[in-house]
Amino acid sequence: METIISGYEKIDAKLFCFIIHSILFEEENLNEYSQVKDSIHNFRSEERVVLDKGYFSLFMALKKLVANETNPESDEALRFIKQLVALSNQTLSKIETAEINSMDQYDEPNILNPFTGEERTFLKNAFAYMSKLQE
Numbered sequence: 001m002e003t004i005i006s007g008y009e010k011i012d013a014k015l016f017c018f019i020i021h022s023i024l025f026e027e028e029n030l031n032e033y034s035q036v037k038d039s040i041h042n043f044r045s046e047e048r049v050v051l052d053k054g055y056f057s058l059f060m061a062l063k064k065l066v067a068n069e070t071n072p073e074s075d076e077a078l079r080f081i082k083q084l085v086a087l088s089n090q091t092l093s094k095i096e097t098a099e100i101n102s103m104d105q106y107d108e109p110n111i112l113n114p115f116t117g118e119e120r121t122f123l124k125n126a127f128a129y130m131s132k133l134q135e
Contacts, residue, residue, distance in 0.1 A: 001019060003052075008060065012060065014115075015060065015114040051087070051091055058087060061083075063119065073125070078129070078130060081123075081126045
């Protein structure tokens, strides 16, 4: 946790709790998921730390964009979405397809979702705008 949040003076409490919850969930379920070949749960190296820090940085950036009332159709929002997509693609390229299809627990709403309704709306609108630009 210390490595992930290093370099930030202020940290969103919901995001902090979400990360703690994720770490605890992973530790409790490590044996079950580590049996899957190429599981992201097996990444215990620098590579995993880089991914975790990348997501944390993007999540903090999202909160800042929304707090600053950034237009989801702005160049700044588009750069953010492209970074998020790139990191997601980087992560997914490291996970076997079978594991992605078996992640049923992610269909359940997470009570510790780190994003507000406003942040989720921003993401939805920014993704929609990016999709429209790619047509």
